[in-house]
Amino acid sequence: MWRFLFIRITQSFVTILVAVCLIFLSIRFLPGNPVLVRFGQHPVPAKIEAEMAKQGWDKPMIVQLGKFLKELAQGDLGDSFERPGERITDQLKERVPATIELTFCALLLAIPLGILTGVAAAFWHTRWPDYAAMTLALIGVSVPVFFLGFLLMNIFSNMPTGQRLPAWIVLDFKTDFYLFESILTGNFSMAGLALKHICLPALALSTIPAAMISRITRSSMLEVLSADYLRTARAKGATFFRVVWGHALPNAAIPITNILGYQIGMLLTGAVLTETIFSWPGMGSYLFAAIEQRDYAIVQGGALMIATMFVFSNLLLDLCYLWLDPRLRVEEIS
Amino acid sequence: MNQLAVSNSFWSRVSRRLRKNHAAMFGLVLVLGFICAATFANVLAHYPIDYAEDPNMLPSREHWLGTDSHGKDVLTRVIHGSRLSLLAGTVSIVLAIVIGVPLGAIAGYSGKKTDQLIMRSIDVALAFPSILIALLVMAALNRGWSSVIIAVGLINIPIFARQIRATVITLKNQDYVTAAIASGANTFYVLTRVLFPGITGPLIVLGTLGLGSAILEVAGLSFLGIGGDPTIPEWGGMLTEAKGTLTTTIWPALAPGIAISLSILGLNLLGDGLRDALDPKLNHNK
Numbered sequence: 001m002w003r004f005l006f007i008r009i010t011q012s013f014v015t016i017l018v019a020v021c022l023i024f025l026s027i028r029f030l031p032g033n034p035v036l037v038r039f040g041q042h043p044v045p046a047k048i049e050a051e052m053a054k055q056g057w058d059k060p061m062i063v064q065l066g067k068f069l070k071e072l073a074q075g076d077l078g079d080s081f082e083r084p085g086e087r088i089t090d091q092l093k094e095r096v097p098a099t100i101e102l103t104f105c106a107l108l109l110a111i112p113l114g115i116l117t118g119v120a121a122a123f124w125h126t127r128w129p130d131y132a133a134m135t136l137a138l139i140g141v142s143v144p145v146f147f148l149g150f151l152l153m154n155i156f157s158n159m160p161t162g163q164r165l166p167a168w169i170v171l172d173f174k175t176d177f178y179l180f181e182s183i184l185t186g187n188f189s190m191a192g193l194a195l196k197h198i199c200l201p202a203l204a205l206s207t208i209p210a211a212m213i214s215r216i217t218r219s220s221m222l223e224v225l226s227a228d229y230l231r232t233a234r235a236k237g238a239t240f241f242r243v244v245w246g247h248a249l250p251n252a253a254i255p256i257t258n259i260l261g262y263q264i265g266m267l268l269t270g271a272v273l274t275e276t277i278f279s280w281p282g283m284g285s286y287l288f289a290a291i292e293q294r295d296y297a298i299v300q301g302g303a304l305m306i307a308t309m310f311v312f313s314n315l316l317l318d319l320c321y322l323w324l325d326p327r328l329r330v331e332e333i334s
Numbered sequence: 335m336n337q338l339a340v341s342n343s344f345w346s347r348v349s350r351r352l353r354k355n356h357a358a359m360f361g362l363v364l365v366l367g368f369i370c371a372a373t374f375a376n377v378l379a380h381y382p383i384d385y386a387e388d389p390n391m392l393p394s395r396e397h398w399l400g401t402d403s404h405g406k407d408v409l410t411r412v413i414h415g416s417r418l419s420l421l422a423g424t425v426s427i428v429l430a431i432v433i434g435v436p437l438g439a440i441a442g443y444s445g446k447k448t449d450q451l452i453m454r455s456i457d458v459a460l461a462f463p464s465i466l467i468a469l470l471v472m473a474a475l476n477r478g479w480s481s482v483i484i485a486v487g488l489i490n491i492p493i494f495a496r497q498i499r500a501t502v503i504t505l506k507n508q509d510y511v512t513a514a515i516a517s518g519a520n521t522f523y524v525l526t527r528v529l530f531p532g533i534t535g536p537l538i539v540l541g542t543l544g545l546g547s548a549i550l551e552v553a554g555l556s557f558l559g560i561g562g563d564p565t566i567p568e569w570g571g572m573l574t575e576a577k578g579t580l581t582t583t584i585w586p587a588l589a590p591g592i593a594i595s596l597s598i599l600g601l602n603l604l605g606d607g608l609r610d611a612l613d614p615k616l617n618h619n620k
Contacts (some may be wrong), residue, residue: 003501015458018458019458023470026470027470029474065394138599138602139595139599141602142546142596142598142599142602143591143595144550144553144554144591144594144595144598145554146553146570146573147587147590147591147592147594147595150573150580150584150587150591151584151591153580154584154587157581215424264610269464269465269466272465273557273558276558277577287466288469288558292560306466326569328539
């Protein structure tokens, strides 16, 4: 078990490192660079060279990469090129929590909703709850986030968008997780305000994962429900609740966890779109603007954050497998 | 009934199963509808693409879906928009297949180090949200619809490679493959002639479902404002345009949004139906 953990964690770090290096190199090999963007249509070559030298972009690629990795080890991601003096670590410290809260709330909506509808559909297979749930799931998968966002904003036009808390609030938080912190410290009026701001974007982001979880729950439940041990359980007079939650769902949980791992990448993609529509001040919108401007340091930092979030949430899911599937535990121990 | 007259080949059985599946047939009708709209756009649309009248008109007899903020007929632009969306989606999926399928097949068939190498690189590629990869490709290439197609094609490669690898791994230990190898077939022959027929089923299903997500991704990129020429009508771009007037009217957003949703819905229904029809494990005694 510990060996497995060690290998997986090492693997995660290597994946992140390789991915970040790839981004670092690919963005530098792209034609066009931020200096050209800054000096506009008629640049003076000498000025460009001076600026490139100042930023260290005239050095060989491998030297630049080494410098970047060294600074990274010290926890420094550099400054923004477009807005000198803007430290990227500071920006990310504010924006990463915003994205994490958004995706977390979306999952918090999607998982129970998906599992409940999926279980209902499987239990009343080929009857109306099944059809209703599957129609909803199909619509959920098919409606794009950006269109749904429009609809939600139009229907709930009195809901606030564009920020995490009203502008008049004095922010005295220790962390940048406004919602989590106000819930944990018992400041419920503040939590209510934060919830009001997060609910529309989270809802828009949650439909596709919810629909996918619902479909996979239904199909894996259907497979499990026809198994002999469940017939035995029912024959012995176990209640509906016990059969579904005690016997069937734990066994159907592995494919559901599997789809969740795949979902996290899609959630982060969806987050970029959702953040753009609702002007949510998260990482996605920050990164999107930076790619447009070729702001190297931000793209690297943002990519690092996204890769880290993705790899570690997958690691977490692997641990869930160990917890969910007793067979794996036995194999690992022996 | 004359049983002898009924063809009993694999594909005719598949198509018979598919025809009995109402949801899949509904999906097929939707997909065919969009293909017709794209093909006959010039005939179906009432106005030329650039014909403009008063902006932001509500639906009326002249403009069934109203006009957008430039005064252009929304219905006309949605019909013409289906051309680019379908074409871009299809070409990018073909691109993903052409690269992803050989990669997956080689990885699955050769196993060991080649497999490790290919699958690890795909894991790294998957470690990024697809939109990030697409944005980077778009930044590298010149703005234009061809860049969008390349970007969407690239982000779909891992999906095909993974599925085909899994299929090849289950197939390669079957007796008929072993027999082919024993009778002296080389790797290329085995991959293209012996294994390929077994791959076509999953490939069709994946291609149909992938086309849906490709259309979504093309629209998403264009929605973010990094599509190609904005004068060519396209659903995602129409939504971006409608964003400006969202507080006053939702009509210009409604039609392109519903068009994207319906085309994806159709492809999903068809893809699910195909999966069921092609799955030999499901017992069809019909």
